[in-house]
Amino acid sequence: MKVWDLHCDTLSELRRAEKNGTPASFAHNDLHIDLEKLQAGDYMLQCLAAFVNLADPTPGADPLVTALEEIDVFKRIMAKYPDRIAPVYTAADIRKNAEAGKISGLLTVEEGGCCKGSLGVLRRTYELGVRMMTLTWNHDNELAAPQANPGGPLAAQTQRGLTETGFAFLAEMERLHMIVDVSHLSDRGLLGHRGTRHPPLCGQPLQLPRPVPPHPKPDGCDDPRPGRKRRHRGAELLCCFPGHRPHSPGSLPQHGGAHRRARGPLQAGGRHRGAGPGQRL
Numbered sequence: 001m002k003v004w005d006l007h008c009d010t011l012s013e014l015r016r017a018e019k020n021g022t023p024a025s026f027a028h029n030d031l032h033i034d035l036e037k038l039q040a041g042d043y044m045l046q047c048l049a050a051f052v053n054l055a056d057p058t059p060g061a062d063p064l065v066t067a068l069e070e071i072d073v074f075k076r077i078m079a080k081y082p083d084r085i086a087p088v089y090t091a092a093d094i095r096k097n098a099e100a101g102k103i104s105g106l107l108t109v110e111e112g113g114c115c116k117g118s119l120g121v122l123r124r125t126y127e128l129g130v131r132m133m134t135l136t137w138n139h140d141n142e143l144a145a146p147q148a149n150p151g152g153p154l155a156a157q158t159q160r161g162l163t164e165t166g167f168a169f170l171a172e173m174e175r176l177h178m179i180v181d182v183s184h185l186s187d188r189g190l191l192g193h194r195g196t197r198h199p200p201l202c203g204q205p206l207q208l209p210r211p212v213p214p215h216p217k218p219d220g221c222d223d224p225r226p227g228r229k230r231r232h233r234g235a236e237l238l239c240c241f242p243g244h245r246p247h248s249p250g251s252l253p254q255h256g257g258a259h260r261r262a263r264g265p266l267q268a269g270g271r272h273r274g275a276g277p278g279q280r281l
Contacts, residue, residue: 002044002098006132007108007183008033011070012051018073026077035084038103045094045104046085047132048074052111054139064121067114071128074107087129108132108181113141117165119172132179135166135189143169144189161188 010026010033017024027035038046050070052063078087085103088094097104107128112135115121125133136146145160162170166189173180182190 001042003041004045005033005043006047007049007110007181008046009049009051009110010034011048011073014073015066015070027081035081035103039084043103044098045088045106047106047108048077049108049110050074050114050130051137052109052114053137054111054113054141063111063114064116067109067111067125068128071107071125071130074105074129078105089129089131106131108134110134110181110183111137111141112143112169113137113139115142115169117142119168122169122172122178123176126176126178130178132181133173134181134183134185135162135169136184136186138184142166145186146184147186157186158188161186161190162192167192 010031013031014024014026014029024031025034033046033048050067052066052070054063056063056066074087078085083102085105086093086097086100088097088104088106094104107130109125109130109132112133115125122133135141135144138146138149140146140160142163143166144162145157148155148157170180
């Protein structure tokens with residue numbers, strides 16, 4: 001069974017290691033993701049996120065620079081191991097890489113705030129190869145509000161959602177065919193997103209302490225309103241940590257006591273299951 005993992009933070013960890021003067025190899029490292037682990041797990045697709053923390057305490061930290069530097073890490077990885085992993089920009093690229101015996105690497109961004117509200121920056125990230133982006137992480141930005149984070153467990157944010165700029169980003173991402181990752185987006189933002197024409201989405205809606213259904217719905221994120229479900233193309237992620245596991249994990253490969261499942265049209269047919277680390281490495 002081929003594995004698809006729709007998120008990992010390996011790029012940010014590799015960048016951090018470089019900044020600390022202790023560079024790590026993508027071929028083999030002590031993180032959750034490296035080429036050896038991907039090949040041993042029969043991975044077909046690995047999404048690699050340029051992760052940005054808007055509250056980064058590093059002096060002079062700039063979210064756009066951080067994202068660009070992590071994109072640079074991605075580019076260097078793809079150039080260094082072209083016989084083992086290759087970038088993908090379309091579904092056809094995934095099939096082509098699979099036929100060539102290569103893993104596919106899809107570049108994503110976690111924290112739309114790195115674009116600083118600029119559609120021009122969004123378009124340039126697309127040119128650099130980004131094909132999926134979260135609107136938020138854990139901080140309000142020009143696009144939207146995340147779930148409430150009062151310093152303890154996350155709580156549903158029902159007062160603030162998408163901004164006008166956020167809706168403009170949705171429209172431009174639709175035009176570009178860039179996937180919207182609604183992980184971390186507030187409940188209010190999810191409801192606003194569903195009321196518009198929008199690009200394909202994926203997300204991890206179970207980030208709050210809500211009941212976990214036995215089988216993740218294949219048609220996108222659950223609507224937080226009782227009795228309402230989404231009827232649009234998309235994929236739902238179930239992120240599991242130690243002590244919070246799915247009902248029937250089966251033979252899913254696990255790293256660090258956690259794994260993630262994904263179902264939906266991103267599977268492109270056949271029997272594929274997404275799995276990977278749900279932790280921040």
